[in-house]
Amino acid sequence: MTPRNWPFVGSEAIAEGLVRKHELRSIYQAIYPDVYAPAEVSLTLEHRAKAAWLWSHREGVIAGLTASALHGARWVDPTLPVELVWSNARQPPGLLTSDVRLRPEEYTNLDGLRVTTVVRTAYDLARRGRLDDAVARLDALGNATGLRADDVMACARRHRGARGLRQLETVLDLYDPGAASPKETWLRLLVVRAGHPKPQTQIPVQSLDSRRKYYLDMGWPEVTIAVEYDGEHHRTDDAQYARDIRRSEDLRELGWLVIRVIKADRPSDIRARIERAWASRLRGNREIS
Structure with missing residues (x-):
């Protein structure tokens, strides 16, 4: 007989007669002290999060980037240490514990684990690290959950008097859940810092024959x-490439001026192209008037 669910607490499995002590060393892998999984499996972030919660005697609260991933945010590095609110400074490798006080409404039950709420998770992420990284992390969390900036400010x-509140306000001012990737966040921040109006994200556009609908990453519908x-897939995926051609033709027919940015583009070149686009539109408006 073996434990049906894993990760599991080794001492509990032995006490229940589900596994023998020598088997823990031979056919299971220790994730954290006294927490095991089958030796042949590849552990996901979700597995390691559950293991961390078990290690805390089922009392810790998953937080930070780990909580963000559990709430559905993409682009979280699965190899990062699991973040756990738990008052144990002697953390094993692969765990990052913090002894902070959470209000009852700031954590919830998610798939059997105690996890900081979306709002509390955003509050924590917005206050730490580099500004642009914090914006990208909030964008990803908001894209997955519909997070509202007002709710995060209410939490703040x-x-x-907590640390990082000034950065949190700046992050929330730059936050936009319409960003579908960290690169889109980076591009939006580049645009805003170049002095242009804050662009609208995920702009819905329908082809002239009404047969196709697209969403533009960001831009200004009024002009x-x-x-x-x-991304790379646009050039390596033949089907995507064909769709991109049709999409470009449809947008051109509708009068859209689309600036397409790739990884190799320099920020100065991107800014110059956007400046030229705005100048073209403004010059056209003056000629009409």
Whole structure:
């Protein structure tokens, strides 16, 4: 007989007669002290999060980037240490514990684990690290959950005097859940810092024959200028490439001026292209008037 669910607490499995002590060393791998999984499996972030919670005697709260991933945010590095609110400074490798006080409404039950709520998770992520990284992390969390900036500010008001509140306000001012990747966040921040109005994200556009609908990464519908980031798959996927051609033709027919950005583009070149696009539109408006 072996434990049906894993990760599991080794001492509990032995006490219940589900596994023998020598088997823990021979056919299972220790994730954290006294927490095991089958030796042949590849552990996901979700597995390691559950293992961390078990290690804390089922009392810790998953937090930070780990909580963000459990709430559905993409782009979280699965190899990062699991973040856990737990008052044990002697953390094993692969765990990052913090002894902070959570209000009852700031954590919830998610698939059997105690996890900081979306709002509390955003509050924590917005206050730490580099500004641009914090914005990207909040964008990803908001893209997955519909996070509202006002709710995060309400949480911040309950923690007056906490570290990082000034950065949190700046992050929330730059936050946009329409970003579908960290690169889109980076591009949006580049656009805003170049002095342009904050662009609208995920702009819905329908082809002239109404048969196709697209969403532009970001732009300004009032002047029909869009800025989009093209990932590698746009050039390596033949079907995607064909769709991109049709999409470009449809947008051109609708009068959109689309600036397509790739990884190799320099920020100065991107800014110059956007400046030229705005100048073209403004010059056209003056000629019409």
